[in-house]
Amino acid sequence: MPYKEEQIKLLIFRYQQSAFAFVLYLIGGDQDKAYDICAASFAEAMRAGFPLEHEEVFLNRLVSIAVEKIRNVKTIPNFDVIELLEISGAEKGQLLIVLKALQTLDFEQKAPLLLRYQINLSYRDIGAVMRISEGNARIKTAQARAQLEKESERILNNS
Amino acid sequence: MNCEDIKKKLKPFLDDLLAEEEYKAFCGHINICGKCSSYVRSIGSLSNQLWKLGKVKVPEDLSSTIMYKLAHPEQEARASKYILSKKHIIAGFILASLIIALFVGIHYLRTRQQPKRDDTPIVTTEVIHKIESPSESEARSLIKQLETIAAKLGIAVNDKTTNVEPENENIVDEEERDGD
Numbered sequence: 001m002p003y004k005e006e007q008i009k010l011l012i013f014r015y016q017q018s019a020f021a022f023v024l025y026l027i028g029g030d031q032d033k034a035y036d037i038c039a040a041s042f043a044e045a046m047r048a049g050f051p052l053e054h055e056e057v058f059l060n061r062l063v064s065i066a067v068e069k070i071r072n073v074k075t076i077p078n079f080d081v082i083e084l085l086e087i088s089g090a091e092k093g094q095l096l097i098v099l100k101a102l103q104t105l106d107f108e109q110k111a112p113l114l115l116r117y118q119i120n121l122s123y124r125d126i127g128a129v130m131r132i133s134e135g136n137a138r139i140k141t142a143q144a145r146a147q148l149e150k151e152s153e154r155i156l157n158n159s
Numbered sequence: 160m161n162c163e164d165i166k167k168k169l170k171p172f173l174d175d176l177l178a179e180e181e182y183k184a185f186c187g188h189i190n191i192c193g194k195c196s197s198y199v200r201s202i203g204s205l206s207n208q209l210w211k212l213g214k215v216k217v218p219e220d221l222s223s224t225i226m227y228k229l230a231h232p233e234q235e236a237r238a239s240k241y242i243l244s245k246k247h248i249i250a251g252f253i254l255a256s257l258i259i260a261l262f263v264g265i266h267y268l269r270t271r272q273q274p275k276r277d278d279t280p281i282v283t284t285e286v287i288h289k290i291e292s293p294s295e296s297e298a299r300s301l302i303k304q305l306e307t308i309a310a311k312l313g314i315a316v317n318d319k320t321t322n323v324e325p326e327n328e329n330i331v332d333e334e335e336r337d338g339d
Contacts, residue, residue, distance in 0.1 A: 009231065021213040035218055043228035064266045083216040091211070098208045117209035120186040122179045128281065145175070149205060 009048060011058065016042070019062055022114050025102060026070050029078040037073070041066040056125075063119055064129045067111060095159070101151035109144040116141050160184040165195045173204040 019042065024034040045062040084092065102110065111130060115121045121129070127137035160168075160181075165188060171177050172185050200207050247299040309315075 005226075010224065012225055016221055016225075017215065017217050018213050020217045021215045024215060025212065031218070035221060035224075039221060039224040039228055042225040045234070046225075046229055047232065084212070084214055094203065095208055097203070097210055099212060102209075102212070113209065116175070117206045117215040120182075120190075120210075122183055124179065142175075145205065148209075151204070157244070 011046070011055070012042060013053075015059060019066065019120055022063065022118055023066050023070065023083065024068075025114055026067070026107065027073060027108055028075045028103075030075045033073060033075060037066055037069045041069060044047060060121070060125050060129065063115060064119070067129055071107070096103065097152050097155050098148070100155050101148050104151050105144060105147060108140070112137055112141040113144040113148065160187045162188075162192065162195055165189065165192075165199065168198060172199070173202060173206055175206065178214070 016038070020034060020038045023038045023041070024031065027034050027037065039086075041062055044065050045058060057085060077109040084095065102113075105113070112126050115126045115129060123137045123141070124134045126141065130137060130140075132140070165185065168177060168181065168185055177185060189199050200210060204265070
């Protein structure tokens with residue numbers, strides 16, 4: 001193990017929620033599979049080592065490993081069981097609409113969207129994770145965002 | 160980037176129009192400044208809603224599982240091998256079940272088509288018994304048939320053949336003649 005236990009625990013504490021959420025939404029809501037992939041990705045990313053002063057390197061590697069693992073997993077989407085924290089009742093209603101809209105997107109649309117707005121990666125990093133160019137990452141994210149907005153509106157109008 | 164810059168750059172941030180370096184600096188600041196973070200995230204934009212969706216409940220033992228996997232990399236490799244072998248076991252079990260089902264099906268069809276084994280020897284012994292020892296009436300009808308055939312052919316038939324006598328008596332008669 002290249003780092004001390006305290007450093008590792010701190011990293012896990014800092015990134016486990018965003019990483020778990022990212023995997024969970026990208027995989028389609030399967031908590032057990034998200035747990036396994038998340039734990040395995042953390043372990044693999046940490047074993048590879050990185051300079052501690054650049055935590056973003058670790059985060060990029062972590063999500064890259066997770067994305068590659070999720071590509072090979074097939075699941076049935078089910079977001080009903082996801083438990084959201086620190087969210088008030090009124091806000092939860094809006095978020096559930098976005099969640100339903102997110103469910104309609106496929107892997108290639110969801111991944112750049114979540115990498116951008118949940119993990120807050122730059123387009124260059126999104127391109128590296130998705131194995132596409134920076135410009136392509138920008139376009140794909142914008143398209144996915146437009147699609148998500150459209151779906152959210154449709155769901156809101158139907159409800 | 161400071162708190163004042165965050166207020167200025169908020170609109171382009173929410174519309175995703177910031178340059179890469181500005182975006183990084185913006186995110187870097189709101190990650191460490193609680194006041195700015197709550198201010199930015201309070202605005203109901205789509206990007207903020209996606210960020211809020213990230214606030215999911217994490218399984219309590221996730222960190223301990225990661226620590227365990229880090230400390231025991233060989234266990235992880237073994238686990239993945241186990242998953243592979245588990246798949247093979249399931250496939251083998253299904254295959255074995257199919258083979259068993261096939262054999263049972265063939266056996267069932269065979270037993271259904273064939274008569275019961277218990278009936279066969281009875282029929283066979285009865286037939287054999289009838290052939291080996293015909294009844295008296297059957298014997299007489301056979302003799303009569305032979306007599307008619309012989310009469311047609313002009314062959315004289317011995318009277319002894321018509322009068323069926325015990326074989327032992329004939330033997331005694333022959334012995335008496337030899338003695339005489």
